Amino acid sequence: MLDLKFIRENIDVVRQAMSNRNTEAPLDAILQLDGERRQKIIELEDLRHSRKEAAKERKTDKVSAEEGRDLRTMIKSLEDEVRNIDLQLGELLLQVPNIPHSSVPVGKDESGNVRLRSWGEPKPLGFQPKPHWELGETLGIIDFDRGVKISGSRFYVLKGLGARLQRALIAFMLDIHTKEHGYTEVYPPYMVKKETMIGSGNLPKFADNLYHDAEEDFWFVPTAEVPITNLHRDEIIPGGYLPINYVAYTACFRREKMSAGKDTRGLKRGHQFDKVEMYKLTTAESSYEELEKLQLNAEDVCRHLDLPYRVVSLCTGDIGFQSAKTYDIEVWAAGCGEWLEVSSCSNCEDFQGRRANIRYRPAPDAKPQFVHTLNGSGLALPRVMIAVMENYQQADGSIRVPEVLQDFVRAKVIR
RNA sequence: GGAGGGGUGUCCGAGUGGCCUAAGGAGACGGUCUUGAAAACCGUUAUCGCGCAAGCGAUCGCAGGUUCGAAUCCUGUCCCCUCCGCCA
Structure with missing residues (x-):
């Protein structure tokens, strides 16, 4: 706001x-x-x-x-x-979006986005790579049919080393952000009250994309950003406590009404997916510096997993409603031949802070100011799963386990 | 699920219709005293709106209501606590 x-x-x-x-x-x-x-x-x-x-x-x-x-x-x-x-x-x-930062490229839609840098090269595998849905089914680590049987379209079941691979990724991401990047791990509720959704700006405008339990009036979080934004709602944070860095793993629930019929195949877009989310509360002076750090923290995960990626600065026509500036990370997925958006790092400046009434006191006797908030995926699990499966596949249909995950998965190859 | 109790400022806590302009205490900050500190004493100590300002107004969990007048009475709601029941 x-x-x-x-x-x-x-x-x-x-x-x-x-x-x-x-x-x-x-x-x-x-x-x-x-x-x-x-x-x-x-x-x-x-x-x-x-x-x-x-x-x-x-x-x-x-x-x-x-x-x-x-x-x-x-x-x-x-x-x-x-x-x-x-x-x-x-x-x-509530209908007025945030004002884009002056460094954001002006453009009317995603065609105006600007590629900033890339890391790694999509390597030719030397054989015709398969998409992850084929690999997953053949290896018995993803069961699409039974997912649909029990919950309908856009649901799937991970089994065996597939489930374990995802759990390894989650643990790996949480570890790297807490141990190396200085974030505090948070485990928030997945269901929240209406007031919480209002505080984070998801209600009333974006009710369409949310699941709701009418009887108890619980709302299912579409991202950990929702509960974390509300963690300090209506608080005044004493001077010297900022920046606060949180990282949370949660399931996310989205109705995907706007994408009906799109990306229905594979893991790319489900109604329920896992995500590790980073979140920062900062002063007004340091938020852009923190955005760069946040972005690098997300990139670091891709580097450790050796996934080729590119970084895009979203243009004015493509940044989200609450964001003043956003970087996307897209990783290469060899099987479906796509660059997949695995992270979106945004500085909302004081837009969310004002909405949720989160302030800080710059000096002991100074007037409270609204905090600046930043959020970034670190990273979205299904798409990282896709990239790992497709980029690490071998000619015989097996999948090598990325080195950093081998201890946790307790296997070098999924076959 | 049943029965009961409670939400007051940074914290503790008084306050059952009108000097509440919210007592008192703690903590924090400033000052006096002191070689320095402690103690003692004095003072300051919320947020928001409108306004250049003086100032005016709002806020006692939240929302309504009653009243000339509400922290105080009534209704709803959220949250917390205690006991019982049930439960991973």
Whole structure:
């Protein structure tokens, strides 16, 4: 959420940002409601002041109860109006995306994204590589049919060394981020209250993509970013505690309504998938420095797994709603011949912090400021599974286990 | 699931309709005293909105309601605690 005051005072900047994002936002309606709101608040406070005075004088009988009652009626109707405006304003404000950072390339869609660097080379395997769904079924480590039997399309079952390989990847990622990159491991709930989804900005706008238990009003997290953002909701973090670095492994649940019929084959896009997520709360001054670190932390996982990848800076038309700047990591998957997005590292600046009301005190007596928040996958499991299986496959259909995982998997080859 | 108790400021804690402008204590910070420290004493110690400011207003878990007036009464809701039951 943007600062209403910022919109009011920098309307041209905001308009330009929306145009760069190739999107529209109800800015005129916001400005108008904002004006009305401030007018009414002044009136309202005036009336409340009168009520206070009247209540005091009531004891000495200088004011009749009827006068008080009139005041009350007026205050109530004004309060209703202001509440009504607040509600509308809040809803409109939620439709305004973050302002892209000045370093973000301007472009209207993904074709405007800019490749920054790449690491490793897609190596020819010397035989016709198979896609992971073939490898997985032949090796008996992925069971698509039974996944569909028990849960329907976009579900699968990992078995034997397939399940173990995923668990090894999770453990490996958590270890590297906690031991080498300085993150604190968090195990959050996978189901959260409505307020939590609102705090992270997923509700009300993105309800379409979420699973919901209507009876208990629990919402299933689409990413660990949701519970972690809310960890410090409504808190003021004392000076000196930032940056805070969290890493969490969770399952993620997404309805994928927007991608109906797309990527239905294999592990690429399921309703339930695992992810290791990194998250940072920082000061305003250091968030871009931290974004670079976060990005390198994600890349480090790919390097350890020896997966060729490229880094893309998303353009203004392609960055997410809450993000001011985003880097994607795409790894090469030899079997399906695709670059797969395995990580997305974003700086949301104070957009989420304002929404979730997370502040910090820059100095002991200073005014609280909104924290800057950053999130990045480190990494998304199914797509790493795809890349590992397809890039490490051998001519006979077996799969070598990446060196860093061999101890955990307790095998050098899956056959 | 049943029965009961409770949410007050950084923390503890008083407060059952009007000087609550929220007592008192702790901690923290500043000052006095001291060679220095401790003790003692004095002071400061929330957040938000509107405003250049003075100031005005809001907030006692949250949301409604009653009243001339609500931390205080009523309703709903969230959370916490105790006991019983059930349970991986």
